[in-house]
Amino acid sequence: MLIKNILEEIDSIIDRDPAAASRIGVVFLYPSFHVMIFHKVAHFLWDIRLKFFARFLMQIARLLTGIEIHPAAKIGKRVFMDHGFGIVIGETTEIGNDVTIYQGVTLGGIMPSIESDKQRNQKRHPTIGNNVIIGSGAQILGPIKIGDFARIGANSVVTKEVLKNTTVAGVPAREYGKSEQNTFQAYGINASGKDPQEKELKNILKRLEKIEKKDKRNKG
Secondary structure (H helix, E strand, C coil): CHHHHHHHHHHHHHHHCCCCCCHHHHHHHCHHHHHHHHHHHHHHHHHCCCHHHHHHHHHHHHHHHCCEECCCCEECCCCEEECCCCCEECCCCEECCCCEEECCCEEECCCCCCCHHHHCCCCCCCEECCCCEECCCCEEECCCEECCCCEECCCCEECCCECCCEEEECCCCEEEEECCCCCCCHHHCCCCCCCHHHHHHHHHHHHHHHHHHHHHHHHC
């Protein structure tokens, strides 16, 4: 059963990364695979209240992979952290199955660092659904929910709930369109789509044109 689960994790990486040429390559060369092995052990240690050893183990994982995951975070099956470097996953984060996370992503909190005693044992970090893709540099902050099959564009800042089958992008993140469940979109964005900020700018320009035309008619 253990071997089957490990092979399933490896094959899920190969399915999503064309650069992954073999199982051996994934085992030796992919920090996502390495950090998830560390996390499974550390999460078990955390659950049996060996919290110092769990934190210490994940510090070693952080040094080796450049990925920081709190041992208390709940992570599902076949989660792939492509490139991985700079990813931060907070203590109360929950991640579903078949999620893809690119480099530089933060799944963090928004509460101030002061009065930390009041924040202990509180839900502070996001809950990520199944089959979500989170583009590089995105920040998902606070105890919000990201629905199944959602797509988060690169460098987006998300502080509000994202519904199922929805693509968001921008700062702050805004709805970009509906995502396709059976289509893998690298970095969370379909190249054929339009930037929501670009759409908004075009709408502003159209409104300005209407105002200018109306002004000319009034002067005429």
